[in-house]
Amino acid sequence: MAKFTGIFSESLTAVKSFKLRTFFSVIGIAFGIASLSIIVAAVEGAFKRAYEVVESFGPDSVLIFGGSQEQKGIRSRQKTLTIYDIKDLKRAFPEIKIIMPIVRVRTKVYYRGNVEETRLYGVDTNFEEAWSWYLLEGRMFTDQELKRKENLCIIGKYIKETLFKNEDPLGKSIILNRLPCRVIGVxxxxxxxxxxxxxxxxxxxxxxxxxxxxxxxxxxISSIRIRYYPGVDLSSVIKETERFLIMKHHARKDDFFILSPTEILNFLVALTGTLILFLGFSSTISLSIGGFVLANLFLLSVSERKKEIGIRKALGAKKKDIMLQFITEAVIITSIGAFIGFGLGVISAKLLKNIVDFPVHFSIEGFLIALVVSFIVGVVSSLNPALKAANLNPIEAIRG
Incomplete structure (x- = not known):
């Protein structure tokens, strides 16, 4: 233990003495570790966000859209789902707990000279339970009000803040598509x-x-929201629903599109994949350059420190002691680079999140991965210079 402490102390002294070498090595490693830290944080953030979205969407739920997925891409969907599909699906599938029609309209909402472009959703009284999305204030409309087709509405928090400012919206009337509507909830x-x-x-x-x-x-209608009873095999019931709607509509599968939690997970993973690949390539290049710079500077250092190495070997230092000192020096440098790189990664990720709202999540596991990678780079980069230093002839080294 005392021997290792002595080697560590000498390595630390050498790192401090060769400031320029240390600076360039640390910078090279830090950029690579910064990229690696962002990758790990992006992967963790992507999966964390994915599961949050799935939880918000409902792990026991699906959303059926009219028209094909391709039509969605061009922001145009054919109307293929009907109000009768709701009744038929409810009868055909006892696994369904809640089924709700959705009618979607892009429109503008007006209130006392204020205007905001918004999405209008026609829903039924099961909205809160269907989406696990509850009212902040006010109430939901009733079954009787639904049957009477009353002009009632519930607004999102953004609409409340932009149109009403500090005013209480409950009981006030807004205009939607030239239709006056009384606000009953937020x-x-x-x-x-x-x-x-x-x-x-x-x-x-x-x-x-x-x-x-x-x-x-x-x-x-635009779409159908379905929530199943707990314990239902979702993939199996989705396939059955697809077959049922294909037969009912006498159409191909692209007559509709079913969005499930699995689809959402796949989409979010694909969304982050491109950036992760880019950052992975960048971090590999940066770490390779950092390791190459470190290896060459250590080879140069061996030449500069021949006399020191020769004296140590003449005084009884063994080959493994010389090797261990050089490797320890490299690991100290790369560890410093890891700490700085992780800090740069955190700062860069915050900037990235502000620009594109990309999900990142830093954890102790991410930092430990960066630290282990820096150790590996330090050992691999210093191995050849360390062997060269350990194999120096002490007499020739002192003369040199």
């Missing part, structure tokens, strides 16, 4: 989706009101 805050869409910028109305008074279409 939704709790949900934030944004991984793609940056503001979930709080929405207005809910009875779907009957939207269908009859805004769309003037009593048959077609």
């Amino acid at each position: 939704l709790s805050e949900r934030g944004t989706t991984p793609t940056g869409r503001n979930l709080d910028n929405r207005v809910l109305m009875p779907y009957t009101t939207v269908m009859y008074k805004i769309n003037h279409d009593p048959v077609y």
Whole structure:
């Protein structure tokens, strides 16, 4: 132990003495570790965000859209789902706990000269339970109000803040698609989706009101929200639902699209994959350059320190002691680089998050991975210089 302490002390002295070598080596390693830290944090953040989104979406739920996935890409979906599909699905699948029609309309909402572009959703009285999304204040409309197609609405928190400022919105009237509507509730805050869409910028109305008074279409709906009883095999029931709708519509599968928690997870992983690959390539290049610089500076250091090495060997230092000192010096340098690099990674990730709202999550595991990688780079880079120093002839080294 005393011997190792002595070697560590000498290594630390050498690191302090060769300041320029240490500086360039630390910088090279720090940039590589910074990239690596962001990768690890991005992977952890992506999965954390994915599971948060799935939890918000509902792990026991699906959303069925009318039209194909390709039509969604061009922001145009055919109307293929009907209000009759709701009744037929409910009868065909006893596993369904809640099924709710959704009628979606992009529109503008007006209140006393203030205007905001928003999404209007026609829903039924099961909205809160269907989405586990509850009201912050006010109330939900009733079954009787739904049947009577009353002009009632519930607004998102963003709409409340932008249109009403500090004013209480309950009981006030807003204009949606030239239809006056009385506000009876405010939704709790949900934030944004991984793609940056503001979930709080929405207005809910009875779907009957939207269908009859805004769309003037009593048959077609935009989507269907289904929540199943606990313990249901989701993948199996989704396949059965697909077959059922294909037969019912006498159409191909692209007549509709079913969004499930699995689809969301796959999407989020794909969304982060490109950036992770780019950062992975960058960190590999940076760490390789850092290791190359470290190895060459240590080879140069061996030449400069021949006399010191020769004297130590003449005084009884063994080959493994010389090797251990050089490797320890390299590990100290790369460890310093790891600490600085991790700090740079945290700062860079915060900037990245502010620019693109990319999910990052730093943890002690991420830091330990960066530290272990820096140890490996230090050992591998210093191995050849350490062997060269250990094999020097003491007499020739002193003369040199």
